[in-house]
Amino acid sequence: MSLRNLARLGLTALFLTGLVAGGVRAQAEEVAAVSPSGILNVSYDVGRELFAELNPVFQRQWLEKTGAEVTVDQSHGGTSKQARSILEGLQADVVTFNQVTDVQLLHDKGGLIPADWQAKFPNRSSPFYSLPAFLVRAGNPKNIQDWDDLIRDDVAVIFPNPKTSGNARYTYLAATAYALEKFAGDQALATEFVKKIFARVPVFDAGGRASTTTFVEREMGDVLITFEAEVQGIRKEFGADRFEAVTPSVSLLAEFPVAVVDKVAEKRGSQAVATAYLDFLYSPEAQDIIASHAYRVTDAGVMQRHAANFPEVRLVTAEDVFGGWEKIAAEHFASGGLLDRAFVNQ
Amino acid sequence: MTGLIGAIEANVLPTPGGGDRQAKKRVGQSPWVRRTLIASAFLLAALLLLLPVVVIFVEALGLGLGAYFDAILEPSTLHAVFLTLLTAVVVVPVNIAFGISAAWCITRFEFTGKKLLITVIEIPFSISPIVAGVAYLFLYGSQGLLGPLLAAHDIQIMFSLPAIFLASMFVTSPFVARELIATMQVQGNEYEEAALSLGASGFRTFLLITLPNMKWGLLYGALLCNARVMGEFGAVSVVSGSIRGQTNTLPLQIELLFNDYSAVGAFAAATLLTLLALISLAAKLWLERHR
Numbered sequence: 337m338s339l340r341n342l343a344r345l346g347l348t349a350l351f352l353t354g355l356v357a358g359g360v361r362a363q364a365e366e367v368a369a370v371s372p373s374g375i376l377n378v379s380y381d382v383g384r385e386l387f388a389e390l391n392p393v394f395q396r397q398w399l400e401k402t403g404a405e406v407t408v409d410q411s412h413g414g415t416s417k418q419a420r421s422i423l424e425g426l427q428a429d430v431v432t433f434n435q436v437t438d439v440q441l442l443h444d445k446g447g448l449i450p451a452d453w454q455a456k457f458p459n460r461s462s463p464f465y466s467l468p469a470f471l472v473r474a475g476n477p478k479n480i481q482d483w484d485d486l487i488r489d490d491v492a493v494i495f496p497n498p499k500t501s502g503n504a505r506y507t508y509l510a511a512t513a514y515a516l517e518k519f520a521g522d523q524a525l526a527t528e529f530v531k532k533i534f535a536r537v538p539v540f541d542a543g544g545r546a547s548t549t550t551f552v553e554r555e556m557g558d559v560l561i562t563f564e565a566e567v568q569g570i571r572k573e574f575g576a577d578r579f580e581a582v583t584p585s586v587s588l589l590a591e592f593p594v595a596v597v598d599k600v601a602e603k604r605g606s607q608a609v610a611t612a613y614l615d616f617l618y619s620p621e622a623q624d625i626i627a628s629h630a631y632r633v634t635d636a637g638v639m640q641r642h643a644a645n646f647p648e649v650r651l652v653t654a655e656d657v658f659g660g661w662e663k664i665a666a667e668h669f670a671s672g673g674l675l676d677r678a679f680v681n682q
Numbered sequence: 683m684t685g686l687i688g689a690i691e692a693n694v695l696p697t698p699g700g701g702d703r704q705a706k707k708r709v710g711q712s713p714w715v716r717r718t719l720i721a722s723a724f725l726l727a728a729l730l731l732l733l734p735v736v737v738i739f740v741e742a743l744g745l746g747l748g749a750y751f752d753a754i755l756e757p758s759t760l761h762a763v764f765l766t767l768l769t770a771v772v773v774v775p776v777n778i779a780f781g782i783s784a785a786w787c788i789t790r791f792e793f794t795g796k797k798l799l800i801t802v803i804e805i806p807f808s809i810s811p812i813v814a815g816v817a818y819l820f821l822y823g824s825q826g827l828l829g830p831l832l833a834a835h836d837i838q839i840m841f842s843l844p845a846i847f848l849a850s851m852f853v854t855s856p857f858v859a860r861e862l863i864a865t866m867q868v869q870g871n872e873y874e875e876a877a878l879s880l881g882a883s884g885f886r887t888f889l890l891i892t893l894p895n896m897k898w899g900l901l902y903g904a905l906l907c908n909a910r911v912m913g914e915f916g917a918v919s920v921v922s923g924s925i926r927g928q929t930n931t932l933p934l935q936i937e938l939l940f941n942d943y944s945a946v947g948a949f950a951a952a953t954l955l956t957l958l959a960l961i962s963l964a965a966k967l968w969l970e971r972h973r
Binding site for chain 2: 381421573
């Protein structure tokens with residue numbers, strides 16, 4: 337390569353840099369100028385396909401109603417990280433999370449949403465919900481039906497590490513709730529029961545996705561515990577004939593809370609469309625799409641149509657059994673708390 | 683794959699009885715040892731390096747060509763490719779400029795704090811990218827050191843393109859500089875002194891003497907820098923906000939698709955990143971052959 341060519345290369349690179357820098361600035365201005373025509377939905381990590389199907393429907397409805405085009409951009413990730421990003425300036429107009437506590441952070445740490453955010457939309461601002469359920473191998477060879485089966489000597493159980501995974505914390509709480517009922521509220525016996533389940537877990541992965549890999553591809557364990565909605569996704573991706581979903585008799589309600597991030601929406605003037613978007617999630621049309629992605633919804637008519645996919649289950653709530661998420665954090669998940677006592681020696 | 687490994691074994695593994703003739707020589711020189719070493723190197727390379735790359739392509743094409751191209755042509759994946767290339771186009775020239783000035787400074791002048799400067803330049807090598815990302819967050823985030831100031835002027839750095847460029851620049855800044863410092867230290871500055879003493883201006887000296895001498899080091903460094911920029915995950919993951927179609931780079935897109943049970947989508951995106959890396963590798967081979 338001659339010197340002249342090198343110089344030419346350098347000049348071209350410089351030119352491109354300038355071009356790009358200009359483009360970036362133009363884009364930044366554009367975003368600032370037309371922001372109300374688009375909103376950003378910051379969401380949890382495995383909701384990509386669900387919202388990819390929901391958003392075009394909302395855009396069409398909004399166009400019919402107001403005559404204005406609107407786009408809904410998506411950001412997906414673990415909700416603790418997402419909440420942190422919003423606190424640090426990610427311009428989210430709405431959040432659709434899978435952990436109540438991570439929405440609460442937006443109020444507690446940044447004052448971005450009001451304290452009573454759960455009263456802003458129906459059903460405690462949770463347009464759909466799910467529950468920890470079981471996925472077993474085809475034919476259910478170990479005949480696993482309920483939480484009691486998980487402490488059997490011949491059963492290996494797979495779920496992620498409850499110290500690092502929100503998904504596994506739901507599993508821990510659901511198992512504890514079941515045991516508290518079984519032992520008439522005796523916390524010591526319940527902890528003992530959960531400890532026995534932990535003893536049946538050959539490997540604790542860091543997150544839900546890694547546990548799925550352990551169960552599906554490394555073929556370890558007899559039962560994978562994860563959200564019912566994911567159980568369906570796994571069957572779809574890895575083969576419905578290889579796995580069966582089993583719904584235990586009792587499980588814990590897992591809410592999927594939503595909120596308009598007021599501070600951001602006010603600044604961008606997007607409050608009307610952001611609110612309309614979250615309202616839309618409660619409409620029969622949206623609820624039907626949501627139910628087809630294996631989340632349970634509150635619309636009775638929609639649930640009836642999808643009844644075959646949602647076996648009967650008695651759901652208890654974090655509030656009723658444990659006195660709310662704040663108390664759970666202090667009593668169960670704090671260092672040295674009840675989880676640590678059950679998780680000892682793991 | 684097994685066919686390939688088999689072929690390697692057949693070609694490289696010793697034939698029985700062939701290894702004892704030179705047994706009196708030193709251990710490392712016996713052909714049997716040598717062949718075993720070579721064979722295991724090939725085997726390990728195949729298992730650890732080649733096999734995963736092959737798997738990426740096999741998995742991506744698992745559902746057929748149609749599904750593969752559908753996955754690649756998905757708008758958010760295409761945008762991720764665009765954004766990754768854009769990041770390289772922005773970051774590599776900046777780091778070239780930085781690398782040249784840093785290397786020029788360090789190899790041609792004596793000054794106090796030179797050792798310190800060299801150490802500072804190498805900081806990104808020793809810091810985990812995720813730490814770099816978090817550091818930027820603490821600096822430019824809403825609740826960070828400069829957050830209130832930026833908010834007052836309505837400047838958004840985090841979770842937008844500038845954040846991705848900044849984080850990538852930080853992580854890859856040492857590549858060009860290190861390559862050039864090594865090259866220029868070896869060469870010394872006799873030619874430049876000769877040019878200057880013959881009356882050439884400083885700029886002319888730089889353009890006609892320094893630059894041609896450093897060009898291979900420069901290209902090599904730029905290439906490494908480019909490969910690293912396109913693959914960067916940790917730092918970018920913290921500061922990008924992962925907005926699909928806006929701030930999601932190719933590595934982030936791969937993670938998202940994988941987490942979301944879209945194996946074909948994830949592997950298809952991974953083949954694109956792999957192809958970009960292979961192009962860099964080919965360019966590097968070409969450079970080495972022509973230097």
